[in-house]
Amino acid sequence: MNDYLSGLGALLEQYDVLGAFWTNIQLTFWGALFALVIGTMLALMRISPIASLRWAGATYVNVFRNTPLTIIMTFLVLAVWTQLQVSLAADFNSNFFRLAVIGLAVYHAAFVCESIRSGVNTVPLGQAEAARAIGLSFLPAAQLVILPQAFRGAIAPLGNTLIALLKNSTVAAAASVSWETASTMKTMLEFNADYRWEIFALFAIGYVILVIPIGLLTTWLSQRLAVKR
Amino acid sequence: MRKHTMGLLAMAAASTLVLSACGSAEVGGEPDGGGTATAGGDGGGDGITIGIKYDQPGLGLQDGAEYTGFDVDVARYVANELGYSEDQITFKETPSANREAMLQNGDVDMIFATYSITDDRKEVIDFAGPYFIAGQDLLVAADNTDITGPEDLEGKNLCSVTGSTSAEKIKTDYAEGVQLLERPGYAECVTALSAGQVDAVTTDDIILAGLAAANGDGNLKVVGAPFSEEQYGVGLPKDSDQCEAINEAITKMIDDGAWEEAVATNTEGADYTPNADLNPPKPADCA
Numbered sequence: 001m002n003d004y005l006s007g008l009g010a011l012l013e014q015y016d017v018l019g020a021f022w023t024n025i026q027l028t029f030w031g032a033l034f035a036l037v038i039g040t041m042l043a044l045m046r047i048s049p050i051a052s053l054r055w056a057g058a059t060y061v062n063v064f065r066n067t068p069l070t071i072i073m074t075f076l077v078l079a080v081w082t083q084l085q086v087s088l089a090a091d092f093n094s095n096f097f098r099l100a101v102i103g104l105a106v107y108h109a110a111f112v113c114e115s116i117r118s119g120v121n122t123v124p125l126g127q128a129e130a131a132r133a134i135g136l137s138f139l140p141a142a143q144l145v146i147l148p149q150a151f152r153g154a155i156a157p158l159g160n161t162l163i164a165l166l167k168n169s170t171v172a173a174a175a176s177v178s179w180e181t182a183s184t185m186k187t188m189l190e191f192n193a194d195y196r197w198e199i200f201a202l203f204a205i206g207y208v209i210l211v212i213p214i215g216l217l218t219t220w221l222s223q224r225l226a227v228k229r
Numbered sequence: 230m231r232k233h234t235m236g237l238l239a240m241a242a243a244s245t246l247v248l249s250a251c252g253s254a255e256v257g258g259e260p261d262g263g264g265t266a267t268a269g270g271d272g273g274g275d276g277i278t279i280g281i282k283y284d285q286p287g288l289g290l291q292d293g294a295e296y297t298g299f300d301v302d303v304a305r306y307v308a309n310e311l312g313y314s315e316d317q318i319t320f321k322e323t324p325s326a327n328r329e330a331m332l333q334n335g336d337v338d339m340i341f342a343t344y345s346i347t348d349d350r351k352e353v354i355d356f357a358g359p360y361f362i363a364g365q366d367l368l369v370a371a372d373n374t375d376i377t378g379p380e381d382l383e384g385k386n387l388c389s390v391t392g393s394t395s396a397e398k399i400k401t402d403y404a405e406g407v408q409l410l411e412r413p414g415y416a417e418c419v420t421a422l423s424a425g426q427v428d429a430v431t432t433d434d435i436i437l438a439g440l441a442a443a444n445g446d447g448n449l450k451v452v453g454a455p456f457s458e459e460q461y462g463v464g465l466p467k468d469s470d471q472c473e474a475i476n477e478a479i480t481k482m483i484d485d486g487a488w489e490e491a492v493a494t495n496t497e498g499a500d501y502t503p504n505a506d507l508n509p510p511k512p513a514d515c516a
Contacts, residue, residue, distance in 0.1 A: 077412075078417065078420065081426065082420060082421050082424050082426050083424060085424075085426065091408070092386065092408035092409060092410060093408075093409075096410075173391060173413075174413070176410055176411050176412060178391050178409070178411035183391050183411070186326050186391065187391070187394070189326045190325045190326040191347070191349060191394070192349055193328070193329030193330065193349075193350065193353055194329075194349060194350075194352040194353045196329070196330065
């Protein structure tokens with residue numbers, strides 16, 4: 001039993017598990033930030049009165065929502081970085097980290113856009129008509145009337161997208177971010193298979209601990225901030 | 230409403246089942262699609278299942294229905310010595326992270342897959358052999374003259390495979406300023422090397438020789454200064470009774486020249502000779 005515990009302790013000392021989780025949290029933070037910005041712009045395009053913008057927004061969503069994230073990540077490293085030689089930083093680690101953030105952001109922007117659009121659907125038509133009646137054109141109406149209410153209605157689906165983003169951040173391994181959780185787990189399994197159940201449980205529990213608060217928080221926020229009608 | 234919810238739940242459950250079926254099919258590899266083995270061939274179902282790599286040219290490579298490489302040649306020779314004919318051998322893919330589990334679950338009977346003998350692994354499985362002693366080395370462009378060893382990698386870009394410790398080892402022991410690219414497979418490292426985005430690829434010398442022979446068209450070379458010692462063993466389930474017989478087969482293969490021939494044919498065109506001080510190895514005593 002003592003051997004068992006000291007073996008497990010040595011394993012945790014040898015591999016930086018907390019650092020790996022921290023990498024995924026950072027990937028999630030930056031990925032979510034950029035995905036929110038791109039996704040909001042896409043949602044604006046999709047509800048705008050200009051047909052070509054609606055078409056462009058819909059095309060973006062359909063292309064990126066239907067492309068596996070692994071393929072986007074691999075494309076970024078093998079095509080954009082290796083063949084086209086586009087570097088985002090001289091330092092390899094920051095370069096791959098940024099590539100992974102771009103991959104996460106462009107992929108999840110499609111889902112953010114659809115979440116916000118579902119929020120827009122919770123805003124009664126009368127609100128848009130009233131905004132128009134007091135003389136607001138499309139952008140001010142969206143900014144002052146529609147989007148503030150739409151975001152409140154979209155908190156639950158946005159939370160789901162955030163949870164998906166956190167778990168999908170492990171796909172950054174495909175963009176050579178090799179110090180994140182999925183790669184760390186794979187390395188630990190390869191060299192310490194005698195503890196494979198413990199290693200697996202460690203990472204599974206780690207993600208449960210990260211995901212449950214996000215779920216609780218978004219449920220609470222979506223109730224608290226919902227527009228009472 | 231409730232009925233609707235139940236329907237959704239059932240759908241979710243069904244899709245989970247479908248997904249997990251996909252997963253296991255992938256891990257299981259090629260139960261019937263893999264060329265050489267047909268259980269019905271000679272009446273008896275008592276063949277042997279051998280785990281190999283499918284993606285390492287020169288060692289274990291799946292090429293259509295054929296399997297080629299040094300690991301595969303040794304595996305065939307040993308299986309023949311153990312009394313299995315060619316059509317009783319089934320090859321199965323054993324990725325690095327799954328090897329111990331596949332031995333313990335009985336998915337494979339033995340593993341020839343660049344499987345280094347280590348004490349940690351001996352805790353859960355047994356090893357026969359070693360049948361080859363490799364060393365960590367570097368693969369560089371053929372016209373590269375400024376990289377002659379791991380110390381020259383300071384400030385250079387290096388590629389290795391995710392989950393391998395060889396790149397980390399260079400960083401901690403030889404050149405702290407090296408930049409690491411980690412890819413899921415060696416082929417992608419060779420692509421990056423050919424494109425000039427990395428200066429060197431590192432892993433065991435015989436793997437590099439296989440890569441150079443398969444991809445390089447003479448544009449890549451192995452530096453030839455191995456700086457570690459990896460003993461490739463035959464992975465066996467714990468308390469297997471086949472260790473002695475496998476060691477005898479390996480010794481016989483080395484003595485009758487088949488071993489040397491297998492090394493030569495599988496690294497042809499790479500200008501590679503295994504570290505002569507250590508090879509051919511003498512199999513260790515069985516525990």
